[in-house]
Amino acid sequence: MTQGALPDVVVIGAGIVGAACAHELAAHGLSVQVVDRAGIGTGTTAAGMGHLVVMDDTPAEFALSAWSRQLWLALAPRLLAKHAFVRCGTVWAAADEEEMAAARVRQHALQVQGIACSMLDAAQLHEAEPALREGLAGGMIVPDDAVVYAPSAAAWLLAQPVAGRIEMRADAQAVAIERHGVRLADGTTVAAGAVLVANGLDATALLAGLPLVPKKGHLLITDRYPGLVRHQILELGYIKSAHQSSGTSVAFNVQPRPTGQLLIGSSRQFDTTDPAVEPAVLARMLRRASQFMPGLPALNALRAWTGFRPATQDGLPLIGPALPGSSSHRSTWLAVGHEGLGVTTALGTARLIAAQMLGQAAPIDAAPYLPARLGSLDNESAPHG
Amino acid sequence: MAEHIELDIDGRRVAVPTGVTVAAAIAHAMVDTLGSGVITRRSVSGALRGPLCGMGVCQECRVTINGRAHRLACQTPIAAGMRIETATDCGAPT
Numbered sequence: 001m002t003q004g005a006l007p008d009v010v011v012i013g014a015g016i017v018g019a020a021c022a023h024e025l026a027a028h029g030l031s032v033q034v035v036d037r038a039g040i041g042t043g044t045t046a047a048g049m050g051h052l053v054v055m056d057d058t059p060a061e062f063a064l065s066a067w068s069r070q071l072w073l074a075l076a077p078r079l080l081a082k083h084a085f086v087r088c089g090t091v092w093a094a095a096d097e098e099e100m101a102a103a104r105v106r107q108h109a110l111q112v113q114g115i116a117c118s119m120l121d122a123a124q125l126h127e128a129e130p131a132l133r134e135g136l137a138g139g140m141i142v143p144d145d146a147v148v149y150a151p152s153a154a155a156w157l158l159a160q161p162v163a164g165r166i167e168m169r170a171d172a173q174a175v176a177i178e179r180h181g182v183r184l185a186d187g188t189t190v191a192a193g194a195v196l197v198a199n200g201l202d203a204t205a206l207l208a209g210l211p212l213v214p215k216k217g218h219l220l221i222t223d224r225y226p227g228l229v230r231h232q233i234l235e236l237g238y239i240k241s242a243h244q245s246s247g248t249s250v251a252f253n254v255q256p257r258p259t260g261q262l263l264i265g266s267s268r269q270f271d272t273t274d275p276a277v278e279p280a281v282l283a284r285m286l287r288r289a290s291q292f293m294p295g296l297p298a299l300n301a302l303r304a305w306t307g308f309r310p311a312t313q314d315g316l317p318l319i320g321p322a323l324p325g326s327s328s329h330r331s332t333w334l335a336v337g338h339e340g341l342g343v344t345t346a347l348g349t350a351r352l353i354a355a356q357m358l359g360q361a362a363p364i365d366a367a368p369y370l371p372a373r374l375g376s377l378d379n380e381s382a383p384h385g
Numbered sequence: 386m387a388e389h390i391e392l393d394i395d396g397r398r399v400a401v402p403t404g405v406t407v408a409a410a411i412a413h414a415m416v417d418t419l420g421s422g423v424i425t426r427r428s429v430s431g432a433l434r435g436p437l438c439g440m441g442v443c444q445e446c447r448v449t450i451n452g453r454a455h456r457l458a459c460q461t462p463i464a465a466g467m468r469i470e471t472a473t474d475c476g477a478p479t
């Protein structure tokens with residue numbers, strides 16, 4: 001944008017979602033002002049795993065994650081080593097025959113929908129991942145899943161030369177959405193034609209009543225053990241754990257970093273906003289992981305940390321116009337609530353929001369993600385809110 | 386004269402004085418190939434590294450001992466028959 005000219009859009013939040021949206025809007029020729037209270041990718045984006053994974057618990061989750069993963073694969077050749085993009089594939093491990101049967105159903109459904117995916121018997125699983133314990137029933141492999149280092153990918157998205165312009169302002173906290181733009185903590189206002197709220201969990205402070213709740217997660221990173229783990233490995237029971245809506249749950253989830261380090265997860269907790277690492281939860285998570293990888297307790301851990309997934313009631317993000325009357329700027333849009341899948345779904349989200357803001361058609365149906373769907377949930381009290 | 390025990394460093398059998406650390410044993414084994422330099426590990430970008438602090442802090446002396454990676458050479462006393470692997474092949478930088 002030229003000095004003094006009004007940006008078309010002000011994007012609040014430079015996490016992976018805000019960065020992807022700003023990139024997409026600018027690629028359509030718009031001038032975009034991004035503000036972040038800290039810096040690029042310093043929120044939940046810095047805490048997560050960056051697994052780019054097709055999830056298929058609901059048709060809408062599948063549509064957005066499968067499309068977004070395609071967009072990542074298309075982007076990948078332009079990324080650099082520091083973005084740590086690796087198409088390592090996902091191995092879903094089945095502990096017993098019951099999980100194996102469920103895997104067969106999933107494998108078939110994914111295959112039918114065009115996702116490369118095959119079954120592994122016990123011997124094939126062992127060959128694919130020798131560090132897993134003997135006696136597992138088998139599993140399923142999704143070879144086109146990948147991993148990326150999301151904070152650096154967010155910076156990359158904001159820095160790409162595009163038709164329009166992106167201006168990034170760090171240390172700029174939005175405190176209110178006003179008629180003409182966004183008021184910052186320093187008292188100034190960034191005026192813009194439209195406001196896109198993409199600041200994750202903190203969106204609730206700008207738009208009262210937004211139904212987002214934090215789901216806390218622990219992660220741990222080890223020293224370098226190159227070759228020990230080759231794919232991102234999850235237990236099939238992960239999906240059960242991921243969609244639980246109360247209590248504390250853990251599931252085996254390990255990611256090989258390009259450095260040879262292992263990123264180990266994962267836990268889910270409700271009703272807490274305390275970022276402290278909880279030894280009891282961490283221990284439970286690592287015990288679970290050791291049940292699948294018996295050699296794990298002998299590895300050196302370097303660091304453990306936590307992060308908060310921005311969760312909605314129905315497990316889908318909020319992408320689209322803010323509810324009428326919820327904001328004082330007449331053109332206010334949302335891209336929040338991506339829970340545990342926001343790195344994956346950031347690119348699809350960006351396409352959907354740009355299409356809506358510009359009045360264009362999108363390749364997938366935007367309806368399941370529209371914030372308006374929550375209007376009907378208004379009267380229910382959020383189960384964890 | 387000090388007593389010696391035998392151990393295996395990068396596939397080479399070497400005799401070193403009893404009671405020393407693995408780091409000292411590696412220095413002893415590498416002295417003919419590396420002069421006074423000692424190499425233990427490789428950094429993530431591939432650079433060769435050696436012991437620095439000698440007191441368990443810097444982590445530069447990590448080696449694989451009896452198949453277990455990332456053991457601190459400066460904090461581990463030698464034992465007879467130990468198998469030690471450094472980032473060099475047979476004590477010579479590659």
Ligand SMILES: Cc1cc2nc3c(=O)[nH]c(=O)nc-3n(C[C@H](O)[C@H](O)[C@H](O)COP(=O)(O)OP(=O)(O)OC[C@H]3O[C@@H](n4cnc5c(N)ncnc54)[C@H](O)[C@@H]3O)c2cc1C
Nearest residue numbers: 013015017037043044045048051174200217307342343344
């Ligand atoms: C433990 C864990 C593991 C995960 N693993 C994966 C995974 O493997 N794959 C995957 O796809 N996803 C994963 N996720 C989820 C993913 O990390 C999130 O969905 C995603 O990072 C959300 O991005 P975001 O941009 O919406 O939010 P954030 O990254 O939180 O970005 C919001 C930004 O807004 C800024 N901000 C906040 N308030 C204001 C304000 N008032 N004014 C200005 N700026 C503000 C913040 O500084 C921040 O930079 C994981 C999450 C966790 C916690």
Ligand code: FES
Nearest residue numbers: 439441444446459
């Ligand atoms: S030399 Fe520093 S930790 Fe061993």
